[in-house]
Amino acid sequence: MNMAIANALAFLLYMSSSVILIRRFVQKDQNAVKTSIPLGIMIIMALLFHATDIFFTMKSAGGWNLGLFTTFSLTTWLMAFIALLTGARYPNSHPGIVIYPLVALSLILKVELPSPQPPSxxxxxxxxxxxxxxxxxxxxxxxxxxxxxxxxxxxxxxxxxxxxxxxxxxxxxxxxxxxxxxxxxxxxxxxxxxxxxxxxxxxxxxxxxxxxxxxxxxxxxxxxxxxxxxxxxxxxxxxxxxxxxxxxxxxxxxxxxxxxxxxxxxx
Structure with missing residues:
Protein backbone atom coordinates (compact mmCIF):
# COMPACT_ATOMS: atom_id res chain seq x y z
CA MET A 1 0.00 0.00 0.00
CA ASN A 2 2.84 2.41 0.84
CA MET A 3 4.36 1.82 -2.57
CA ALA A 4 1.05 2.49 -4.34
CA ILE A 5 0.48 5.72 -2.39
CA ALA A 6 4.02 6.97 -3.12
CA ASN A 7 3.61 6.12 -6.81
CA ALA A 8 0.25 7.92 -7.05
CA LEU A 9 1.46 11.03 -5.21
CA ALA A 10 4.59 11.25 -7.37
CA PHE A 11 2.45 10.92 -10.51
CA LEU A 12 0.07 13.69 -9.40
CA LEU A 13 2.91 16.03 -8.44
CA TYR A 14 4.78 15.49 -11.71
CA MET A 15 1.64 16.13 -13.76
CA SER A 16 0.71 19.20 -11.70
CA SER A 17 4.22 20.57 -12.17
CA SER A 18 3.97 19.91 -15.92
CA VAL A 19 0.68 21.83 -16.17
CA ILE A 20 2.14 24.79 -14.28
CA LEU A 21 5.27 24.81 -16.45
CA ILE A 22 3.27 24.61 -19.69
CA ARG A 23 0.98 27.45 -18.60
CA ARG A 24 3.99 29.52 -17.60
CA PHE A 25 5.68 28.86 -20.95
CA VAL A 26 2.68 29.85 -23.10
CA GLN A 27 1.64 32.76 -20.86
CA LYS A 28 2.72 36.18 -22.09
CA ASP A 29 2.93 37.51 -18.55
CA GLN A 30 5.49 35.37 -16.74
CA ASN A 31 3.99 36.40 -13.37
CA ALA A 32 0.43 35.49 -14.38
CA VAL A 33 0.62 31.87 -13.21
CA LYS A 34 0.47 31.72 -9.44
CA THR A 35 0.52 28.57 -7.33
CA SER A 36 -0.18 28.06 -3.64
CA ILE A 37 2.86 25.77 -3.38
CA PRO A 38 6.16 26.94 -4.96
CA LEU A 39 6.99 24.90 -8.05
CA GLY A 40 10.43 23.90 -6.78
CA ILE A 41 8.91 22.37 -3.64
CA MET A 42 6.36 20.44 -5.72
CA ILE A 43 9.11 18.95 -7.89
CA ILE A 44 11.26 18.05 -4.87
CA MET A 45 8.24 16.35 -3.27
CA ALA A 46 7.61 14.45 -6.51
CA LEU A 47 11.23 13.27 -6.53
CA LEU A 48 10.99 12.17 -2.90
CA PHE A 49 7.77 10.19 -3.45
CA HIS A 50 9.24 8.73 -6.65
CA ALA A 51 12.36 7.65 -4.73
CA THR A 52 10.12 6.15 -2.02
CA ASP A 53 8.27 4.14 -4.66
CA ILE A 54 11.60 2.83 -6.00
CA PHE A 55 12.76 1.99 -2.48
CA PHE A 56 9.65 -0.07 -1.69
CA THR A 57 9.89 -1.80 -5.08
CA MET A 58 13.46 -2.89 -4.35
CA LYS A 59 12.54 -3.85 -0.77
CA SER A 60 9.67 -6.05 -1.90
CA ALA A 61 11.99 -7.73 -4.42
CA GLY A 62 14.60 -8.38 -1.73
CA GLY A 63 17.27 -6.50 -3.68
CA TRP A 64 17.72 -5.08 -7.16
CA ASN A 65 14.61 -5.40 -9.32
CA LEU A 66 15.89 -5.05 -12.88
CA GLY A 67 12.54 -5.36 -14.61
CA LEU A 68 12.10 -3.23 -17.74
CA PHE A 69 9.76 -0.58 -16.36
CA THR A 70 11.36 -0.56 -12.91
CA THR A 71 14.71 0.37 -14.45
CA PHE A 72 12.90 2.82 -16.75
CA SER A 73 11.43 4.44 -13.62
CA LEU A 74 14.94 4.70 -12.16
CA THR A 75 16.18 6.30 -15.37
CA THR A 76 13.38 8.87 -15.44
CA TRP A 77 14.02 9.73 -11.77
CA LEU A 78 17.56 10.71 -12.74
CA MET A 79 16.17 12.71 -15.68
CA ALA A 80 13.72 14.51 -13.38
CA PHE A 81 16.51 15.37 -10.95
CA ILE A 82 18.69 16.78 -13.75
CA ALA A 83 15.69 18.73 -15.08
CA LEU A 84 15.21 20.26 -11.61
CA LEU A 85 18.81 21.50 -11.60
CA THR A 86 18.64 22.75 -15.20
CA GLY A 87 15.29 24.45 -14.64
CA ALA A 88 16.82 26.66 -11.97
CA ARG A 89 19.04 28.13 -14.70
CA TYR A 90 16.32 28.46 -17.37
CA PRO A 91 13.03 28.96 -15.44
CA ASN A 92 11.12 30.34 -18.44
CA SER A 93 12.01 27.32 -20.61
CA HIS A 94 12.12 24.63 -17.93
CA PRO A 95 12.96 21.20 -19.44
CA GLY A 96 10.39 19.66 -17.13
CA ILE A 97 7.72 20.74 -19.64
CA VAL A 98 8.75 17.73 -21.73
CA ILE A 99 10.43 15.52 -19.13
CA TYR A 100 7.93 15.42 -16.25
CA PRO A 101 5.06 13.97 -18.35
CA LEU A 102 7.50 11.25 -19.49
CA VAL A 103 8.43 10.56 -15.86
CA ALA A 104 4.74 10.34 -14.94
CA LEU A 105 4.23 7.87 -17.80
CA SER A 106 7.05 5.69 -16.47
CA LEU A 107 5.26 5.49 -13.10
CA ILE A 108 2.07 4.28 -14.79
CA LEU A 109 3.92 1.69 -16.90
CA LYS A 110 5.72 0.37 -13.83
CA VAL A 111 2.38 -0.34 -12.13
CA GLU A 112 0.35 -1.48 -15.12
CA LEU A 113 3.01 -3.61 -16.84
CA PRO A 114 5.09 -5.31 -14.13
CA SER A 115 7.69 -7.74 -15.39
CA PRO A 116 6.49 -11.36 -14.98
CA GLN A 117 10.01 -12.52 -14.09
CA PRO A 118 12.18 -9.48 -13.28
CA PRO A 119 15.90 -10.29 -13.51
CA SER A 120 18.19 -9.65 -10.57
Whole structure:
Protein backbone atom coordinates (compact mmCIF):
# COMPACT_ATOMS: atom_id res chain seq x y z
CA MET A 1 0.00 0.00 0.00
CA ASN A 2 2.84 2.41 0.84
CA MET A 3 4.36 1.82 -2.57
CA ALA A 4 1.05 2.49 -4.34
CA ILE A 5 0.48 5.72 -2.39
CA ALA A 6 4.02 6.97 -3.12
CA ASN A 7 3.61 6.12 -6.81
CA ALA A 8 0.25 7.92 -7.05
CA LEU A 9 1.46 11.03 -5.21
CA ALA A 10 4.59 11.25 -7.37
CA PHE A 11 2.45 10.92 -10.51
CA LEU A 12 0.07 13.69 -9.40
CA LEU A 13 2.91 16.03 -8.44
CA TYR A 14 4.78 15.49 -11.71
CA MET A 15 1.64 16.13 -13.76
CA SER A 16 0.71 19.20 -11.70
CA SER A 17 4.22 20.57 -12.17
CA SER A 18 3.97 19.91 -15.92
CA VAL A 19 0.68 21.83 -16.17
CA ILE A 20 2.14 24.79 -14.28
CA LEU A 21 5.27 24.81 -16.45
CA ILE A 22 3.27 24.61 -19.69
CA ARG A 23 0.98 27.45 -18.60
CA ARG A 24 3.99 29.52 -17.60
CA PHE A 25 5.68 28.86 -20.95
CA VAL A 26 2.68 29.85 -23.10
CA GLN A 27 1.64 32.76 -20.86
CA LYS A 28 2.72 36.18 -22.09
CA ASP A 29 2.93 37.51 -18.55
CA GLN A 30 5.49 35.37 -16.74
CA ASN A 31 3.99 36.40 -13.37
CA ALA A 32 0.43 35.49 -14.38
CA VAL A 33 0.62 31.87 -13.21
CA LYS A 34 0.47 31.72 -9.44
CA THR A 35 0.52 28.57 -7.33
CA SER A 36 -0.18 28.06 -3.64
CA ILE A 37 2.86 25.77 -3.38
CA PRO A 38 6.16 26.94 -4.96
CA LEU A 39 6.99 24.90 -8.05
CA GLY A 40 10.43 23.90 -6.78
CA ILE A 41 8.91 22.37 -3.64
CA MET A 42 6.36 20.44 -5.72
CA ILE A 43 9.11 18.95 -7.89
CA ILE A 44 11.26 18.05 -4.87
CA MET A 45 8.24 16.35 -3.27
CA ALA A 46 7.61 14.45 -6.51
CA LEU A 47 11.23 13.27 -6.53
CA LEU A 48 10.99 12.17 -2.90
CA PHE A 49 7.77 10.19 -3.45
CA HIS A 50 9.24 8.73 -6.65
CA ALA A 51 12.36 7.65 -4.73
CA THR A 52 10.12 6.15 -2.02
CA ASP A 53 8.27 4.14 -4.66
CA ILE A 54 11.60 2.83 -6.00
CA PHE A 55 12.76 1.99 -2.48
CA PHE A 56 9.65 -0.07 -1.69
CA THR A 57 9.89 -1.80 -5.08
CA MET A 58 13.46 -2.89 -4.35
CA LYS A 59 12.54 -3.85 -0.77
CA SER A 60 9.67 -6.05 -1.90
CA ALA A 61 11.99 -7.73 -4.42
CA GLY A 62 14.60 -8.38 -1.73
CA GLY A 63 17.27 -6.50 -3.68
CA TRP A 64 17.72 -5.08 -7.16
CA ASN A 65 14.61 -5.40 -9.32
CA LEU A 66 15.89 -5.05 -12.88
CA GLY A 67 12.54 -5.36 -14.61
CA LEU A 68 12.10 -3.23 -17.74
CA PHE A 69 9.76 -0.58 -16.36
CA THR A 70 11.36 -0.56 -12.91
CA THR A 71 14.71 0.37 -14.45
CA PHE A 72 12.90 2.82 -16.75
CA SER A 73 11.43 4.44 -13.62
CA LEU A 74 14.94 4.70 -12.16
CA THR A 75 16.18 6.30 -15.37
CA THR A 76 13.38 8.87 -15.44
CA TRP A 77 14.02 9.73 -11.77
CA LEU A 78 17.56 10.71 -12.74
CA MET A 79 16.17 12.71 -15.68
CA ALA A 80 13.72 14.51 -13.38
CA PHE A 81 16.51 15.37 -10.95
CA ILE A 82 18.69 16.78 -13.75
CA ALA A 83 15.69 18.73 -15.08
CA LEU A 84 15.21 20.26 -11.61
CA LEU A 85 18.81 21.50 -11.60
CA THR A 86 18.64 22.75 -15.20
CA GLY A 87 15.29 24.45 -14.64
CA ALA A 88 16.82 26.66 -11.97
CA ARG A 89 19.04 28.13 -14.70
CA TYR A 90 16.32 28.46 -17.37
CA PRO A 91 13.03 28.96 -15.44
CA ASN A 92 11.12 30.34 -18.44
CA SER A 93 12.01 27.32 -20.61
CA HIS A 94 12.12 24.63 -17.93
CA PRO A 95 12.96 21.20 -19.44
CA GLY A 96 10.39 19.66 -17.13
CA ILE A 97 7.72 20.74 -19.64
CA VAL A 98 8.75 17.73 -21.73
CA ILE A 99 10.43 15.52 -19.13
CA TYR A 100 7.93 15.42 -16.25
CA PRO A 101 5.06 13.97 -18.35
CA LEU A 102 7.50 11.25 -19.49
CA VAL A 103 8.43 10.56 -15.86
CA ALA A 104 4.74 10.34 -14.94
CA LEU A 105 4.23 7.87 -17.80
CA SER A 106 7.05 5.69 -16.47
CA LEU A 107 5.26 5.49 -13.10
CA ILE A 108 2.07 4.28 -14.79
CA LEU A 109 3.92 1.69 -16.90
CA LYS A 110 5.72 0.37 -13.83
CA VAL A 111 2.38 -0.34 -12.13
CA GLU A 112 0.35 -1.48 -15.12
CA LEU A 113 3.01 -3.61 -16.84
CA PRO A 114 5.09 -5.31 -14.13
CA SER A 115 7.69 -7.74 -15.39
CA PRO A 116 6.49 -11.36 -14.98
CA GLN A 117 10.01 -12.52 -14.09
CA PRO A 118 12.18 -9.48 -13.28
CA PRO A 119 15.90 -10.29 -13.51
CA SER A 120 18.19 -9.65 -10.57
CA UNK A 121 21.90 -9.07 -10.17
CA UNK A 122 24.04 -12.14 -10.71
CA UNK A 123 26.93 -10.54 -8.81
CA UNK A 124 26.84 -7.75 -6.16
CA UNK A 125 29.65 -5.84 -7.91
CA UNK A 126 27.36 -5.39 -10.92
CA UNK A 127 25.62 -2.61 -8.98
CA UNK A 128 28.21 -0.20 -10.36
CA UNK A 129 27.51 -1.37 -13.90
CA UNK A 130 23.76 -0.85 -13.39
CA UNK A 131 24.13 2.61 -11.85
CA UNK A 132 26.60 3.81 -14.49
CA UNK A 133 24.46 2.42 -17.32
CA UNK A 134 21.24 3.97 -16.00
CA UNK A 135 22.95 7.33 -15.55
CA UNK A 136 24.25 7.13 -19.13
CA UNK A 137 20.80 6.16 -20.47
CA UNK A 138 19.18 9.08 -18.67
CA UNK A 139 21.70 11.58 -20.06
CA UNK A 140 21.39 10.25 -23.61
CA UNK A 141 17.59 10.34 -23.38
CA UNK A 142 17.86 13.97 -22.30
CA UNK A 143 20.28 14.56 -25.19
CA UNK A 144 17.78 13.05 -27.66
CA UNK A 145 15.00 15.33 -26.36
CA UNK A 146 17.40 18.28 -26.53
CA UNK A 147 18.33 17.37 -30.12
CA UNK A 148 14.66 17.31 -31.20
CA UNK A 149 14.00 20.71 -29.61
CA UNK A 150 17.21 22.04 -31.18
CA UNK A 151 16.08 20.83 -34.63
CA UNK A 152 12.70 22.56 -34.23
CA UNK A 153 14.35 25.75 -33.01
CA UNK A 154 16.84 25.78 -35.89
CA UNK A 155 14.05 25.17 -38.42
CA UNK A 156 12.11 28.15 -37.12
CA UNK A 157 15.21 30.34 -37.23
CA UNK A 158 15.96 29.33 -40.83
CA UNK A 159 12.39 30.18 -41.80
CA UNK A 160 12.62 33.41 -39.81
CA UNK A 161 9.77 32.35 -37.57
CA UNK A 162 11.60 32.85 -34.30
CA UNK A 163 8.77 34.83 -32.78
CA UNK A 164 6.39 33.77 -30.04
CA UNK A 165 7.25 30.68 -28.01
CA UNK A 166 10.58 30.13 -29.80
CA UNK A 167 11.89 33.35 -28.30
CA UNK A 168 11.49 31.90 -24.82
CA UNK A 169 14.04 29.17 -25.52
CA UNK A 170 17.71 29.77 -24.69
CA UNK A 171 19.93 30.94 -27.61
CA UNK A 172 20.75 28.31 -30.23
CA UNK A 173 24.43 28.25 -29.24
CA UNK A 174 23.53 27.62 -25.59
CA UNK A 175 21.18 24.80 -26.58
CA UNK A 176 23.87 23.23 -28.75
CA UNK A 177 26.53 23.56 -26.05
CA UNK A 178 24.16 21.90 -23.53
CA UNK A 179 23.53 19.08 -26.03
CA UNK A 180 27.21 18.23 -26.36
CA UNK A 181 27.72 18.54 -22.62
CA UNK A 182 25.04 15.89 -22.11
CA UNK A 183 26.56 13.69 -24.82
CA UNK A 184 30.11 13.98 -23.47
CA UNK A 185 29.07 13.16 -19.91
CA UNK A 186 26.81 10.33 -21.08
CA UNK A 187 29.58 8.94 -23.27
CA UNK A 188 32.00 8.84 -20.33
CA UNK A 189 29.43 7.04 -18.15
CA UNK A 190 28.52 4.63 -20.97
CA UNK A 191 32.21 3.79 -21.44
CA UNK A 192 32.60 2.99 -17.75
CA UNK A 193 29.32 1.05 -17.79
CA UNK A 194 30.45 -1.11 -20.71
CA UNK A 195 33.83 -1.78 -19.11
CA UNK A 196 32.32 -2.78 -15.74
CA UNK A 197 29.70 -4.92 -17.49
CA UNK A 198 32.11 -6.77 -19.77
CA UNK A 199 34.20 -7.73 -16.73
CA UNK A 200 31.38 -10.06 -15.62
CA UNK A 201 30.49 -11.60 -18.99
CA UNK A 202 31.20 -15.31 -19.21
CA UNK A 203 29.07 -16.33 -22.17
CA UNK A 204 27.20 -13.70 -24.20
CA UNK A 205 24.78 -16.27 -25.63
CA UNK A 206 24.04 -18.14 -22.41
CA UNK A 207 23.51 -14.87 -20.52
CA UNK A 208 21.29 -13.44 -23.30
CA UNK A 209 23.57 -10.44 -23.69
CA UNK A 210 24.43 -10.62 -27.39
CA UNK A 211 21.91 -8.09 -28.66
CA UNK A 212 22.24 -5.74 -25.70
CA UNK A 213 26.04 -5.70 -25.82
CA UNK A 214 26.25 -5.42 -29.61
CA UNK A 215 23.74 -2.56 -29.85
CA UNK A 216 25.37 -0.75 -26.91
CA UNK A 217 28.77 -0.98 -28.63
CA UNK A 218 27.29 0.32 -31.89
CA UNK A 219 25.76 3.25 -29.97
CA UNK A 220 29.13 3.88 -28.28
CA UNK A 221 30.81 4.02 -31.72
CA UNK A 222 28.18 6.45 -33.05
CA UNK A 223 28.62 8.85 -30.14
CA UNK A 224 32.41 8.49 -30.31
CA UNK A 225 32.27 9.45 -34.00
CA UNK A 226 29.99 12.41 -33.21
CA UNK A 227 32.31 13.75 -30.51
CA UNK A 228 35.33 13.28 -32.78
CA UNK A 229 33.52 15.06 -35.63
CA UNK A 230 32.61 17.90 -33.28
CA UNK A 231 36.23 18.26 -32.16
CA UNK A 232 37.83 17.76 -35.59
CA UNK A 233 35.34 19.33 -37.99
CA UNK A 234 33.08 21.38 -35.74
CA UNK A 235 29.96 19.34 -36.49
CA UNK A 236 26.78 21.10 -35.38
CA UNK A 237 23.17 21.72 -36.38
CA UNK A 238 21.47 19.01 -38.42
CA UNK A 239 24.54 16.77 -38.40
CA UNK A 240 24.72 16.78 -34.60
CA UNK A 241 20.97 16.17 -34.32
CA UNK A 242 21.01 13.21 -36.74
CA UNK A 243 24.00 11.50 -35.12
CA UNK A 244 22.51 12.02 -31.65
CA UNK A 245 19.18 10.47 -32.60
CA UNK A 246 20.85 7.56 -34.40
CA UNK A 247 23.10 6.83 -31.41
CA UNK A 248 20.20 7.05 -28.99
CA UNK A 249 18.06 4.77 -31.18
CA UNK A 250 20.66 1.99 -30.93
CA UNK A 251 20.91 2.55 -27.17
CA UNK A 252 17.13 2.45 -26.82
CA UNK A 253 17.02 -0.87 -28.66
CA UNK A 254 19.84 -2.19 -26.47
CA UNK A 255 18.18 -1.09 -23.25
CA UNK A 256 14.40 -1.32 -23.72
CA UNK A 257 14.18 -3.47 -26.85
CA UNK A 258 16.25 -6.38 -25.58
CA UNK A 259 14.65 -6.30 -22.10
CA UNK A 260 11.14 -6.17 -23.57
CA UNK A 261 11.80 -9.21 -25.74
CA UNK A 262 13.37 -11.21 -22.90
CA UNK A 263 10.83 -10.30 -20.22
CA UNK A 264 7.53 -10.07 -22.10
CA UNK A 265 7.95 -12.21 -25.23
CA UNK A 266 10.46 -14.98 -24.46
CA UNK A 267 9.21 -15.52 -20.88
Missing amino acids: LSHPALEWHVLLSLAAYSLFMLAAIQAIILAIQEKHLRQRQAAGLMRKLPPLQSMEAALFQLILTGFALLTLGLITGLMFVDDLFAQHLVHKTSLSLVSWCVFAALLWGRWRYGWRGKTAVKWTLVGFSFLLLAFMGSKFVLEYIVN
